[in-house]
Amino acid sequence: MTTQILHGKPIPEVDILFLGSPGVGKATFLSRLHHIRNGKLDLSAVPQGRVFAPSAPLAFDVTLFGRPYSFRIHNSTSTLFVDPFPPCPAFAIIAFAIPHRESLHNAQYYWRKQLSLHYHDLEHTMPVMLLGLKRDERTEERLEGDGEGEGGRFKCVMPQEGLQAAQEMRCDQYAECSALTGELMFEVLEDITRTAARTTTEAGGLSQNSSCEVM
Known part of the structure; x- marks a missing residue:
């Protein structure tokens, strides 16, 4: 974490x-962040057409707890953990696509393990969120011949x-x-920004994340 200065005061x-x-919906999610107004996504302001992932870190400024944050x-x-990530991130989000079970498997057995491997020293201080995207594509269709329980497992990842x-x-969330x-x-x-803001406090981002719950 670094700080900027605004009106003589530091901005964390x-x-x-x-x-x-790739393909789990991260680019679409990021493209929507600046179009949330009054507690909901303003779809009229969202550009139409194909969405591309940003090639540089996405800057997102908010005001929380009476102060600005950047x-x-x-x-x-990439499919691999090869991007030029910062040496000391404060918060990590691992995303998967709800209609694609293999993406959850990748989140569990690749991305989470790589995160721990590359940031071992931050394991006990950095909050981690598991985020399911493409919720609108969830169905109750079941896998054929799965053999797990009556009718087999659902094709989509259920809550x-x-x-x-x-x-x-x-994960903490x-x-x-x-x-x-x-x-x-x-x-x-709101959950992401509040957790990120708490990482700048002495108590840290884990201070209010004592349990993992469904949002």
């Missing part, structure tokens, strides 16, 4: 990692499965949203 700058395999979101652009995965991954429709976008952004 917080680095946030946004991890996940957040920088560093998006993973309790995401929560269980987050707990097994030792679990959330879901749809960047396409705006469902729960404001709530997720």
Whole structure:
């Protein structure tokens, strides 16, 4: 974390990692952040057409707890953990696509492990969120011939499965949203910004994240 100066007062700058395999919806999510107004996504202001992931960290300035903050979101652009991430991020988000179970598997067994490997010294101070994207595509269709329980497993990741995965991954938070429709976008952004802001305090970002719950 570094700081800027505004009117003689420091503005905390917080680095946030946004991890996940290509195609899970990270680019669409990031493209919507600046279009949230009055507690919801203003779809009329969202540009139409294909969305591309930002090539540089996304700067996002907010005012919380009566003071300004500057957040920088560093998006993973490869299937591998090879991007030039900052040496000491304050907060990490690991994303997966709710309609694609393999992306949750990647989040669990690749991205979470790589995060721990590269930032071992921050394991006990850096909060981690597991974020399910493309919530609007969730269905109750089941996998054929899966053999797990009556009718097999659901094709999509269900809320309790995401929560269980987050707990097994030792994540501090679990959330879901749809960047396409705006469902729960404001709530997720609020949770992200509040957690990021708390990382600048002496108590740290883990101070109010004692349990992992479904948002």
